Amino acid sequence: MDVLSCDALSVREVNHTLRRLPPGSSAVVTAPRGRHNLAVGLAQETDIDIEGNAGYFVGGLGGRGDGTGPTITVGGFVGWSVGENLMGGSIRVRGSASQSAGSSARGGLIAVEGDASLRAGISLKGATLAVAGDVGAMTGFMAQSGTILVGGNAGHGLGDSLYEAVIYVGGTIASLGADATSEELVDDDVLHVKRLVEATGFDHIDPGQVTKVVSARNLYHFSAEHHGAY
Amino acid sequence: MVSEEPVVGQPLPVGTAPEVVNASFPPEAMARIHDMAESGIYPIRGLGARRKVPDFDDLVFLTASISRYPLEGYRERCGTRTLLGGRHGARPLELDIPITIAGMSFGALSASAKDALGRAATAVGTSTTTGDGGMTPEERKASSLLVYQVLPSRYGFDPADLRQADAVEIVVGQGAKPGGGGMLLGQKVNDRVAQMRTLPPGIDQRSASRHPDWVGPDDLRIKIEELREATEWRVPIYVKVGATRVAYDVKLAVAAGADVVVVDGMQGGTAATQDVFIEHTGIPTLPAVRLAARALAEVGMAEQVQLVVSGGIRSGADVAKALALGADAVSIGVAALLALGCNRSSARAPDGRQVDVSAGYRALGTSPGRCAHCHTGQCPVGITTQDPGLESRLDPDLGAKAVANYLRAITMEVTALARACGKSDVHHLEPEDLAALTVEAAAMAQLPLAGTDWIPGLQTQE
Numbered sequence: 246m247d248v249l250s251c252d253a254l255s256v257r258e259v260n261h262t263l264r265r266l267p268p269g270s271s272a273v274v275t276a277p278r279g280r281h282n283l284a285v286g287l288a289q290e291t292d293i294d295i296e297g298n299a300g301y302f303v304g305g306l307g308g309r310g311d312g313t314g315p316t317i318t319v320g321g322f323v324g325w326s327v328g329e330n331l332m333g334g335s336i337r338v339r340g341s342a343s344q345s346a347g348s349s350a351r352g353g354l355i356a357v358e359g360d361a362s363l364r365a366g367i368s369l370k371g372a373t374l375a376v377a378g379d380v381g382a383m384t385g386f387m388a389q390s391g392t393i394l395v396g397g398n399a400g401h402g403l404g405d406s407l408y409e410a411v412i413y414v415g416g417t418i419a420s421l422g423a424d425a426t427s428e429e430l431v432d433d434d435v436l437h438v439k440r441l442v443e444a445t446g447f448d449h450i451d452p453g454q455v456t457k458v459v460s461a462r463n464l465y466h467f468s469a470e471h472h473g474a475y
Numbered sequence: 476m477v478s479e480e481p482v483v484g485q486p487l488p489v490g491t492a493p494e495v496v497n498a499s500f501p502p503e504a505m506a507r508i509h510d511m512a513e514s515g516i517y518p519i520r521g522l523g524a525r526r527k528v529p530d531f532d533d534l535v536f537l538t539a540s541i542s543r544y545p546l547e548g549y550r551e552r553c554g555t556r557t558l559l560g561g562r563h564g565a566r567p568l569e570l571d572i573p574i575t576i577a578g579m580s581f582g583a584l585s586a587s588a589k590d591a592l593g594r595a596a597t598a599v600g601t602s603t604t605t606g607d608g609g610m611t612p613e614e615r616k617a618s619s620l621l622v623y624q625v626l627p628s629r630y631g632f633d634p635a636d637l638r639q640a641d642a643v644e645i646v647v648g649q650g651a652k653p654g655g656g657g658m659l660l661g662q663k664v665n666d667r668v669a670q671m672r673t674l675p676p677g678i679d680q681r682s683a684s685r686h687p688d689w690v691g692p693d694d695l696r697i698k699i700e701e702l703r704e705a706t707e708w709r710v711p712i713y714v715k716v717g718a719t720r721v722a723y724d725v726k727l728a729v730a731a732g733a734d735v736v737v738v739d740g741m742q743g744g745t746a747a748t749q750d751v752f753i754e755h756t757g758i759p760t761l762p763a764v765r766l767a768a769r770a771l772a773e774v775g776m777a778e779q780v781q782l783v784v785s786g787g788i789r790s791g792a793d794v795a796k797a798l799a800l801g802a803d804a805v806s807i808g809v810a811a812l813l814a815l816g817c818n819r820s821s822a823r824a825p826d827g828r829q830v831d832v833s834a835g836y837r838a839l840g841t842s843p844g845r846c847a848h849c850h851t852g853q854c855p856v857g858i859t860t861q862d863p864g865l866e867s868r869l870d871p872d873l874g875a876k877a878v879a880n881y882l883r884a885i886t887m888e889v890t891a892l893a894r895a896c897g898k899s900d901v902h903h904l905e906p907e908d909l910a911a912l913t914v915e916a917a918a919m920a921q922l923p924l925a926g927t928d929w930i931p932g933l934q935t936q937e
Contacts, residue, residue: 351673
């Protein structure tokens with residue numbers, strides 16, 4: 246197993262090594278000290294353990310279109326846009342995440358054990374974002390596809406301008422965004438959340454007690470009568 | 476004091492004074508109000524600004540005579556090779572001509588149109604650019620040099636495609652709609668387009684206007700680094716902005732690490748956006764070039780960072796003037812579509828015959844020469860459509876040949892002007908080769924008004 250210290254190596258050198266790891270192998274990145282762009286663009290199925298806090302875009306542009314990819318664990322907090330445009334594999338954040346967690350991610354799983362800040366899951370395109378704690382305002386903004394699971398409370402404007410992504414919230418919702426609406430849970434939802442709880446270990450979430458938020462689909466087509474709806 | 480103005484013509488008989496048109500509310504302004512009152516929606520359309528703005532036609536070349544001598548046209552060599560993006564050790568794009576094809580999406584354009592543009596660019600040694608809908612395997616195959624756009628929407632963005640790109644262009648804004656997102660109306664969102672963009676088929680798609688994962692210049696620096704990491708620092712990173720606060724944007728893009736800055740003036744086209752954006756946002760390409768070139772010079776980066784300019788480029792004269800004002804290359808979109816047959820009254824039928832398609836224009840309420848109905852998906856010549864029947868009117872082989880012809884012809888116009896200015900390379904053209912015909916153009920391009928040494932605004936600029 247490779248041990249790569251950010252005290253000794255540049256981000257470029259760390260990533261260069263990580264990209265060349267053979268499938269099935271693993272590496273530990275030590276002393277990340279909030280560096281940006283760690284473990285970016287990794288396509289292979291490898292295990293990467295980042296021992297500490299990471300900056301922007303950690304694990305971004307990772308994985309492949311078939312849903313496979315690296316398994317990345319970040320021991321601490323992460324900056325903006327963890328796992329942005331992720332295609333596959335998984336990223337687990339032990340701490341909390343800053344803004345735009347899982348931004349435009351198309352596949353794979355991003356699991357945050359702490360809280361996530363504003364616009365978590367913005368522009369989501371098929372991935373799963375699970376946050377054990379609370380999420381900030383405008384979570385799920387313009388999310389197109391995929392699932393956002395929130396264990397705690399959601400801030401204002403949840404699901405604003407949603408397309409076909411689905412949001413489940415275990416706690417309270419400060420307010421829904423434009424064209425977002427809550428919908429009755431059906432058996433498939435409960436099963437889906439149950440599987441996510443199992444996959445993430447966020448077992449404080451009761452799959453039968455979450456609130457489901459989806460698009461009301463009222464703004465899918467232009468009309469001047471929507472003036473003021475946003 | 477009593478005026479003694481001479482009377483022109485005969486006085487009209489009493490009671491026959493003509494009703495003059497209200498300058499604030501001419502018939503077209505009235506009609507627009509009537510339309511909005513009727514439909515309850517603002518006008519949406521394609522292509523670029525229709526109104527007349529100061530442009531490259533307002534400049535002329537001061538070609539060689541006694542003080543400078545010209546090169547022989549067709550005999551003495553005039554270089555057109557153009558390198559873009561070597562600043563950070565990436566493999567620069569090596570173009571045979573200083574003219575590239577701007578980003579236009581599959582979705583906005585038909586697959587045949589994308590294919591034809593790609594093959595034309597490959598034939599003449601230049602690049603094409605993806606668009607707001609991802610990279611199709613067809614366009615990767617057709618284009619030997621392909622620039623992959625990173626747009627706010629991130630529709631279909633795939634790291635695997637990123638790794639196949641020859642350059643990456645982060646699109647912050649676009650001349651037709653700086654500050655606004657793109658649109659693709661439901662009639663063009665067919666199953667393949669919807670799937671590529673992860674959207675339900677048939678919806679009116681409104682692209683984001685702001686990137687989801689970063690905001691501001693400091694974030695942009697990190698975003699550029701991310702893209703470099705994901706491409707192992709192999710390919711150049713462009714940053715494209717719509718021309719608004721050009722000097723600031725260019726300097727911020729350079730500070731963030733851009734290898735190439737693309738500045739798109741207000742005449743730049745789009746497949747669909749609000750008319751109010753197209754006509755009322757951004758500044759013309761003419762002042763944008765000079766502002767961008769000066770910004771690069773001010774930060775000492777004119778040699779390291781290349782400037783690509785777009786928005787309303789039509790001819791070799793436009794290209795040559797843009798280069799003289801400081802651009803390293805230009806990018807064309809609308810002109811390339813016109814070369815493909817946009818706004819022509821005839822198109823080729825599947826059996827090869829030229830057929831009159833003016834009925835298609837009439838059905839859209841327009842006519843050849845005026846059409847900007849790209850947003851409807853009912854393009855009579857098969858370019859901006861996803862309808863298989865209409866798309867069959869564009870033969871990709873013939874289209875590729877037509878666009879290559881056009882690119883070669885305007886490149887020859889550029890070299891003809893450069894030789895006449897005594898330049899053995901088109902990149903040697905300089906502001907001193909130009910004069911302005913109008914006070915406005917002189918002020919905007921910071922060139923002397925022809926016949927004078929007056930550059931309006933020069934004092935305040937210094």
